[in-house]
Amino acid sequence: MTSRTPATAPETIPVPGRQPHPATATNGSDPSGRPDKPARTDQTPQITVDRHLTAAERHASLAADMRAGLTSHPRELPPKWFYDATGSLLFDRITRLPEYYPTRREHAVLTAHAAEIAAVCPAGTLIELGSGTSEKTRLLLDALRATGVLRRFVPFDVDEETLLQAGQDILRAYPGISVHAVVGDFERHLGLLPGARPAADTGAAAGAGAAGAAGADGGHGEGRGDRRLVAFLGGTIGNLRPAARGAFLRALSDQFADGDALLLGADLVKDPRRLVAAYDDSAGVTAAFNRNVLSVINRELGADFDLRGFAHVAAWDAENSWIEMRLRSVREQEVGVRALDLVARFDADEQMRTEISAKFTLDSIAAELAAAGLSVSHQWTDPDGDFALTLAVPS
Numbered sequence: 001m002t003s004r005t006p007a008t009a010p011e012t013i014p015v016p017g018r019q020p021h022p023a024t025a026t027n028g029s030d031p032s033g034r035p036d037k038p039a040r041t042d043q044t045p046q047i048t049v050d051r052h053l054t055a056a057e058r059h060a061s062l063a064a065d066m067r068a069g070l071t072s073h074p075r076e077l078p079p080k081w082f083y084d085a086t087g088s089l090l091f092d093r094i095t096r097l098p099e100y101y102p103t104r105r106e107h108a109v110l111t112a113h114a115a116e117i118a119a120v121c122p123a124g125t126l127i128e129l130g131s132g133t134s135e136k137t138r139l140l141l142d143a144l145r146a147t148g149v150l151r152r153f154v155p156f157d158v159d160e161e162t163l164l165q166a167g168q169d170i171l172r173a174y175p176g177i178s179v180h181a182v183v184g185d186f187e188r189h190l191g192l193l194p195g196a197r198p199a200a201d202t203g204a205a206a207g208a209g210a211a212g213a214a215g216a217d218g219g220h221g222e223g224r225g226d227r228r229l230v231a232f233l234g235g236t237i238g239n240l241r242p243a244a245r246g247a248f249l250r251a252l253s254d255q256f257a258d259g260d261a262l263l264l265g266a267d268l269v270k271d272p273r274r275l276v277a278a279y280d281d282s283a284g285v286t287a288a289f290n291r292n293v294l295s296v297i298n299r300e301l302g303a304d305f306d307l308r309g310f311a312h313v314a315a316w317d318a319e320n321s322w323i324e325m326r327l328r329s330v331r332e333q334e335v336g337v338r339a340l341d342l343v344a345r346f347d348a349d350e351q352m353r354t355e356i357s358a359k360f361t362l363d364s365i366a367a368e369l370a371a372a373g374l375s376v377s378h379q380w381t382d383p384d385g386d387f388a389l390t391l392a393v394p395s
Ligand code: AVJ
Pocket: 094, 102, 234, 235, 236, 238, 239, 278, 279, 286, 289, 355, 356, 357
């Protein structure tokens, strides 16, 4: 494992007024360096960024995942690599498709119960895992701000650009709330969240190490002493297999202190026809999203996938209670991946798995939380029982 690197020192990025964020911004693009907007000094709101995943590490991790995935039988690519700029746009379009109900349902549950969530967990810090750019965040921030104790928003994502964009939007819309962005992988860096209870003897503690501990908080009193609400929304937990879900929930639970809470969004089991339709829409947006992972490999690893050579497949696996997305090779073909020095031979009709999206019941959610040392405080669904939000606290 070469990919563990100590956390880089937290960096503070000044955010000038209402200036459009350059779409192509990267690490080094400090907006204050633009000639038309002199940097302000005192009153400039700030985003603090902890980087637990550098661009180089991210690339190494992509390469390792793709090598493993393309050489396994059957082939399987991890879903986290869907979300480059194009993939994120496509996902955004998915959330507005008539067939894709989860986003709307979760939004409805949050709208109905945000105030109650804030009352049960009046957190000073809202942490959002896999934050993307969601407006659901705002429902939570609004409700928490109304309790008067909210001070800080911590978006956590693998993609720094997404984080900075989301962070700047929030900073402008919520004066007085600080933004502490964390670039990391929620399967590896949970122990480094700001305000984490120092873990004594867990694997997460090893990950936090000395450098991590410094990066995780930025001062003792700042992080602990107030409640943290950790939101993991959208049903993304369903992209993890059961063992990985268990490890994820345990890592979170291990660093929870009394008063902290997890708000978990999970899609529920329902008529398989509706489930399959949600992952195989008539407009073909999900198909394009699925194939986009091939573009990512082409660009990042110098591969020559022909996207027309792969057909989108969505199937319900009742035994495992998950939807599977696959790419089916429409013909026998060879694909070169230069950066991996690899040629992958596909048989005609060979199917490569690209995502699982597990569906739960209220009881199965509670059981998985309990196994990780978390107990259900509240559980809500939309009126049709399509999607669940669960508020869980340390047992
Ligand atoms: C963003 C992971 C919740 O699993 O439903 C949407 C991703 N994949 N359509 C999901 C997705 C295909 C989505 N999550």
